[in-house]
Amino acid sequence: MKYKxxxxxxxxxxxxxxxKDIEPTIRPVETFxxxxxxxxxxxxxxxxxxxxxxxxxxxxxxxxxxxxxVEIGSFxxxxxxxxxxxxxxxxxxxxxxxxxxxxxxxxYEAAKAISDNAKKQFARVExxxxxxxxxxxxxxxxxASYKAAISKEKAMLxxxxxxxxxxxxxxNQLKDTYLxxxxxxxxxxxxxxNGSIVGAGLPVVGxxxxxxxxxxxxxxENDIDKFLDIKEVFFIHNDKKYPLKLSEVSRVKSTxxxxxxxxxxxxxxxxxxxxxxxxxxxxxxSTDETGIIIPAESIFEKNNEPNVWIYKDGxxxxxxxxxxxxxxxxxxIVKNINPGDKVVTKGVHELSENQKVNLLEPFxxxxxxxxx
Numbered sequence: 001m002k003y004k005x006x007x008x009x010x011x012x013x014x015x016x017x018x019x020k021d022i023e024p025t026i027r028p029v030e031t032f033x034x035x036x037x038x039x040x041x042x043x044x045x046x047x048x049x050x051x052x053x054x055x056x057x058x059x060x061x062x063x064x065x066x067x068x069x070v071e072i073g074s075f076x077x078x079x080x081x082x083x084x085x086x087x088x089x090x091x092x093x094x095x096x097x098x099x100x101x102x103x104x105x106x107x108y109e110a111a112k113a114i115s116d117n118a119k120k121q122f123a124r125v126e127x128x129x130x131x132x133x134x135x136x137x138x139x140x141x142x143x144a145s146y147k148a149a150i151s152k153e154k155a156m157l158x159x160x161x162x163x164x165x166x167x168x169x170x171x172n173q174l175k176d177t178y179l180x181x182x183x184x185x186x187x188x189x190x191x192x193x194n195g196s197i198v199g200a201g202l203p204v205v206g207x208x209x210x211x212x213x214x215x216x217x218x219x220x221e222n223d224i225d226k227f228l229d230i231k232e233v234f235f236i237h238n239d240k241k242y243p244l245k246l247s248e249v250s251r252v253k254s255t256x257x258x259x260x261x262x263x264x265x266x267x268x269x270x271x272x273x274x275x276x277x278x279x280x281x282x283x284x285x286s287t288d289e290t291g292i293i294i295p296a297e298s299i300f301e302k303n304n305e306p307n308v309w310i311y312k313d314g315x316x317x318x319x320x321x322x323x324x325x326x327x328x329x330x331x332x333i334v335k336n337i338n339p340g341d342k343v344v345t346k347g348v349h350e351l352s353e354n355q356k357v358n359l360l361e362p363f364x365x366x367x368x369x370x371x372x
Contacts, residue, residue, distance in 0.1 A: 026356050026357060026358050027347065027350070027351070027355070027357050027358070028357065028358045028359075028360045029309075029311060029316070029344045029345075029346060029347060029351075029357045029358070029359060029360060030344070030345050030346045030360050031311050031342040031343060031344055031345060031359060032294060032295050032298060032342070032343055032345050033340060033341070033342055034292045034293065034294050034337055034338065034339055034340065034341045034342075034343055035292065035293050035339055036291075036292060036293070036339045037286055037289060037290070037291050037292070037293055037327075037333055038286065039285070039286060040231060040283050040284065040285060040286055041283070041284050041286040041289070041327070042281060042282070042283050042284075042328055043281075043282050043284065043327075043328065044279050044280065044281050044282070044328060045217040045218075045219065045279070045280045045282070046217065046277065046278075046279065046280075047215045047216060047217045047235060047264075047277070047278055047279065047280035048215070048216055048275060048276070048277050048278075049213050049214070049215055049235075049237075049270075049272050049273065049274055049275060049276045049277075049278075050208075050213065050214055050215070050216050050274060050275070051185070051208035051209045051210075051211075051213055051214075051274055052209050052211055052212050052213065052214060053183060053185070053208070053209035054188075054206070054207070054208050054209065055182070055206070055207055056189070056191075056203035056204075056205070056206050057082065057179055057181075057182070057203070057204055057205050057206070057207055058179075058198075058200070058201050058202055058203050058204050059083075059085060059176060059177070059179055059198060059200060059201075059202075059204065060173075060176040060200055060201070061085065061090070061173050061176045061177060061200050062085075062197075062198065062199045062200045063085040063086055063089070063090075063177065063197065063198070064085065064086045064195065064196070064197045064198075065083055065084070065085060065086075065192060065193070065194055065195060065196050065197075065198060065204075066084050066085055066086040066087070066194075067081075067083060067084040067194065068082075068083045068192075068193055068194040069081060069082060069083060070082050070083070070187045070190075070205065071187065071190070072187055072188065072189065072190055073186060073187065073188075074186065074187045075184075075185075075186055076181040076184070076185060076186075076187065076207070077181065077184050078181055078182065078183050078184050079180060079181060080180070080181040081178050081179070081180060082179040082180065082181055082187075082204075082205055083178075083179040083204060083205070084177055084178050084179070085177035085178075085198075086177075087174060087177050090170065090173050090174045090177060091174070093170050093173070094167065094170035094171060094174060097163065097166040097167045097169075097170050098167055100163045100166065101160070101163035101164055101166070101167050103163075104156070104159045104160040104162070104163040104164075105160055105163075107156045107159065107160070108153070108156040108157050108159070108160040110156075111149070111152045111153040111155075111156040111157075112153050112156075112157075114149050114152065114153070115149040115150055115152065115153040117149075118145050118146045118148075118149035118150075119146060119149075119150075121142060121145070121146070122142045122143060122145070122146040125138065125139055125142035125143075126139070126142075179204060179205070181207065182207070183207075183209050184209065184210050185207045185208050185209040185210055186207070186208050186210075186274075187205050187206070187207055188206050188207070188208045188274070188275075189203075189205060189206030190204075190205050190206075191203045191204055191205065191206075192204050208274055212265065212266070212269075213266065213270060213272065213274060214247065214263050214264060214265050214266070215235050215244060215263070215264045215265075215266070215278075215280060216261055216262070216263055216264075217261075217262050217264075217280050218254065218259035218260065218261055218262070219259060219260050219262055220259060220260070221260065223260075224249060224251070224260060226284055227246065227249050227262060227282075228249075229284060229285050230246055230282055230283070230284060231283045231284060231285055232282070232283040233245070233246065233264060233280065233281065233282045233283070234280070234281045235264070235266070235272075235278050235279070235280055235281075236278050236279040236280075236281055237272055237276060237278035238278075241281075242266060242267075242268075242270055242272070243266075243267040243268070244264035244265065244266060244267060244280070245264065245265050245267055246262070246263075246264055247263040247264055247265045248261075248262070248263040249262050249263075250262065250263075264280065289324075289333075290335070291324045291333040291334060291335055292333070292334050292335065292337050292338070292339060292341075293327060293331050293332070293333055293334075294308065294331065294332060294334055294337070294343050295330055295331055295332070295343075295345050296326070296330050296331065296332045297330065297345050297346075297348075298343040298344060298345045298348060299321070299323070299332065299334075299348075300348045300349055302318070305320055306320070306321050306322070306323050306334075307319060307320050307321060308321055308334075308337065308343045308344070308348075309343065309344035309348055309351055310337070310341050310342065310343060310344075311342040311343070311344055311357065311359065312342070314356055314357065314358075314359075315354050315355060315356055315357065316344055316351050316353075316354075316355055316357055317353060317354060318353055319336070319337055319341075320336060321334045321335065321336045321337055322334060322335045322336050342359075344357075
């Protein structure tokens with residue numbers, strides 16, 4: 001009995017020694033101080049260098065390619081024969097229509113001779129009829145013959161004209177078996193090769209003009225109006241800035257990605273190769289815009305609405321916001337918070353209303369690698 005009592009006493013001592021007050025965990029948080037949008041806003045778009053003129057060339061007629069005189073990268077002068085189709089069928093067709101034209105010409109000339117003779121005969125008959133030297137029946141017969149001859153002449157002339165147009169069309173088709181460079185430039189694409197059978201209107205080669213180059217970007221419909229008030233614009237390529245000037249803002253969507261193309265010209269001659277990619281940095285006047293800039297990572301969704309945590313006096317509280325538009329470098333323009341508010345940027349999904357937190361100090365700029 002004595003040992004049982006001592007064991008129970010030791011158990012009580014152990015329990016009392018292990019019992020401690022459990023303190024709530026205070027999470028550390030990082031914050032960002034919300035700032036007003038600057039007087040100018042910078043936006044960046046992916047851009048590509050393109051030639052002043054660029055086209056996919058095609059034959060106007062179909063057939064197998066008999067000659068192909070260029071390769072990708074070849075330089076061509078205006079008027080150069082790029083490729084030629086097999087002309088066999090088009091020569092046969094031309095010969096057939098020339099024969100048809102010759103027959104129609106002979107038929108027309110014969111009908112015209114008959115018509116001219118009928119006209120003379122009717123003129124004599126008409127004089128005799130007025131002098132009452134012949135009967136009306138003879139007169140009517142001569143008139144009918146004259147009208148028939150005139151109708152025959154017109155019919156044969158129509159056939160002759162049709163045959164001549166057929167010859168002209170065959171000659172044009174024969175010319176269209178040649179693919180001609182419309183301007184000086186370089187071949188940048190080939191869609192077919194020697195021996196390929198191509199259809200009328202199908203691309204055969206792509207050609208890029210010489211001379212000035214330009215930069216093309218694509219924007220959404222919501223961005224069109226702000227492009228009317230650009231302060232500065234640069235093309236950034238290989239860490240070098242090239243000044244640009246706005247040339248054209250299209251009001252028609254491109255067929256591929258349903259965005260609106262925007263064209264810029266270089267202010268100075270540039271040696272950047274065609275199809276080079278870079279960043280188009282555009283500075284807009286923001287005097288008509290209002291809003292606050294915060295990091296996108298500070299925004300979370302609750303009840304299908306965007307929110308942020310506002311840090312103040314060691315606690316965080318939720319704040320509903322309105323997102324205006326994205327900005328640079330992962331920042332977002334929002335409304336419904338004040339400049340100077342400290343918004344939490346890390347662990348936003350692990351906090352609760354009125355939760356106590358510790359504010360982490362930002363790392364020193366000299367702390368390379370954030371190891372201190």
